[in-house]
Amino acid sequence: MTTAAPSACPVNETTPLITFLELLQDAAFATFGPKNFDSKFYIDLSLRFSLPVVEKAFNSLPRSRNGTVPLADLEGFIAEYFRSPGEDLVVADLPDYVPAEVKHPGVRSWALEIHALWKNLSRGVTSSVRDQPELHTLLPLPEQFVIPGSRFREVYYWDSYWVIRGLLASKMYETAKGIVTNLIYLLDTYGHVLNGARVYYTNRSQPPLLSAMVRAIYSRTHDINLVKKALPVLLKEHGFWTSGVHQIVVQDAQAESHCLSRYYAMWDKPRPEALSIDKEFASNISSGAEKRQFYREVATAAESGWDFSTRWMRNLKDITTLTTTSILPVDLNAYILGMELDISFLSKVAGNHSAANHFLEASKAQEKAIRAIFWNDMKGQWFDYWLDNHSSCKEAQLFEDGKQNQAAFASNFIPLWIEPFSSDKKLTDKVVSSLRTSGLLLHAGIATSLTNSGQQWDFPNGWAPVQHMIVEGLASSGSSDAKSLAEEIMIRWIRTNYAAYKKMGVMYEKYDVEKCGAYGGGGKFVAQTGFGWSNGVVLAFLEEFGWPQDREIWCQ
Numbered sequence: 001m002t003t004a005a006p007s008a009c010p011v012n013e014t015t016p017l018i019t020f021l022e023l024l025q026d027a028a029f030a031t032f033g034p035k036n037f038d039s040k041f042y043i044d045l046s047l048r049f050s051l052p053v054v055e056k057a058f059n060s061l062p063r064s065r066n067g068t069v070p071l072a073d074l075e076g077f078i079a080e081y082f083r084s085p086g087e088d089l090v091v092a093d094l095p096d097y098v099p100a101e102v103k104h105p106g107v108r109s110w111a112l113e114i115h116a117l118w119k120n121l122s123r124g125v126t127s128s129v130r131d132q133p134e135l136h137t138l139l140p141l142p143e144q145f146v147i148p149g150s151r152f153r154e155v156y157y158w159d160s161y162w163v164i165r166g167l168l169a170s171k172m173y174e175t176a177k178g179i180v181t182n183l184i185y186l187l188d189t190y191g192h193v194l195n196g197a198r199v200y201y202t203n204r205s206q207p208p209l210l211s212a213m214v215r216a217i218y219s220r221t222h223d224i225n226l227v228k229k230a231l232p233v234l235l236k237e238h239g240f241w242t243s244g245v246h247q248i249v250v251q252d253a254q255a256e257s258h259c260l261s262r263y264y265a266m267w268d269k270p271r272p273e274a275l276s277i278d279k280e281f282a283s284n285i286s287s288g289a290e291k292r293q294f295y296r297e298v299a300t301a302a303e304s305g306w307d308f309s310t311r312w313m314r315n316l317k318d319i320t321t322l323t324t325t326s327i328l329p330v331d332l333n334a335y336i337l338g339m340e341l342d343i344s345f346l347s348k349v350a351g352n353h354s355a356a357n358h359f360l361e362a363s364k365a366q367e368k369a370i371r372a373i374f375w376n377d378m379k380g381q382w383f384d385y386w387l388d389n390h391s392s393c394k395e396a397q398l399f400e401d402g403k404q405n406q407a408a409f410a411s412n413f414i415p416l417w418i419e420p421f422s423s424d425k426k427l428t429d430k431v432v433s434s435l436r437t438s439g440l441l442l443h444a445g446i447a448t449s450l451t452n453s454g455q456q457w458d459f460p461n462g463w464a465p466v467q468h469m470i471v472e473g474l475a476s477s478g479s480s481d482a483k484s485l486a487e488e489i490m491i492r493w494i495r496t497n498y499a500a501y502k503k504m505g506v507m508y509e510k511y512d513v514e515k516c517g518a519y520g521g522g523g524k525f526v527a528q529t530g531f532g533w534s535n536g537v538v539l540a541f542l543e544e545f546g547w548p549q550d551r552e553i554w555c556q
């Protein structure tokens, strides 16, 4: 799969296998109907025979005029010509897995069960994926990895940050390094770290946290070889996010220009892993060009990790008004600032002082840009900045106050995770009182937004990984008020999760939002233990904050 020549609106080419699996999906959707239909199941199938052989058999299936195939014929065809999703993965051995020591008696069994879940979630690819990649949508990663779980059977980019933090808490350093090696491989091969390790994810990335992973591992292991291996590709990644279609220049009121970044997927068709949903979303859009633009906005929202949220919608009730490419997101730009500081730190460790200085300077410019364009001193938050629709990276935009989106989102507080902001006590105090009055603090933790839209990245859901970044920012700041807010939030969240565990057990699949009275405001507030990145957050929390023994939160 190669990227088309640079153009105003780049689109990656698709592959013959994806095109064929989409046709199969269409036939399956027509035949089996929409109930319980999951596009991802079909796009994750692997072929038992070469594509021409499978296509020939598919084309000779009997069909009605509306595309349905007799049920038995389609089921028989799928069983004969495909391997089920997941069959091209093997459960991996984890040589560095050791039973954890947990001293606190109240939570020992919970912690040990979560720790043991690494064994359930570790995978490697089969030799067929390496030898015959054309039969698989799974990509041939060189090392073992940890998957989120459930229908997500591949490694994900930003999930891996919290997986790694959890693995470090579990002292599984080699497994953590293996994941980074895989992401380096993807970055080297495709020019960016993919959303996930599947052919259909090559057209976009996800929130860029690779440098944070490398730094977290280095701080534990002092593995200089990992740093040296990572640095050249981290430079590549920095270039990916700060140039071309990702970069927008905004000129502030003092006529100073700031370079900021946006999400921008190189795709303008339905997502192959969500084909039926995306086609349904777009069914009322009649113009071909508008449809293509809409599909790009959808894929770009997926790149943001926040798929989907009213954060990206001009009309909160209408998904077709997604306008993700026309928004400069606070969190993305905070992560890029973090990346620059990490690269500077890692370059220094590797003895490259000129690169260290260069990235320190870059970070100062990025920090200044974040303060100039996103920070709102009256409100004590950083707000996403809305561009005019279809803004190109060519013309500089003139800053206007009214273009800050003042709706409350958890992402408005992400810059606190990055040191230049958390170390600014005056600013942190302002942010703390703004967070306290934002309405986002609920019984079980921080909600992602205040709009109950039914989207998974909106109220009343709260996502542990995002929440934990804010909590870490608060905890690391010099403000005692911020530290006590961090503890307050974590205690609410961990208490809810522990109560859920006591009621329903540790596995993600067992959780049932309706049945678990302890959730207090949305299923996603639970740790989702059994799910990769949530396990990581729980273990990182336990390691970082210790067990708050005096609070009696473990006795419910």
Ligand SMILES: OC[C@H]1O[C@H](O[C@H]2O[C@H](CO)[C@@H](O)[C@H](O)[C@H]2O)[C@H](O)[C@@H](O)[C@@H]1O
Pocket: 040, 148, 152, 156, 158, 159, 195, 196, 271, 273, 274, 302, 303, 305, 306, 307, 308
């Ligand atoms: O299949 C639909 C979408 O699923 C992914 O998004 C969600 O799960 C990811 C894995 O845990 C997570 O990283 C993301 O934040 C979630 O919204 C996938 O990343 C999307 O690209 C995909 O279209």
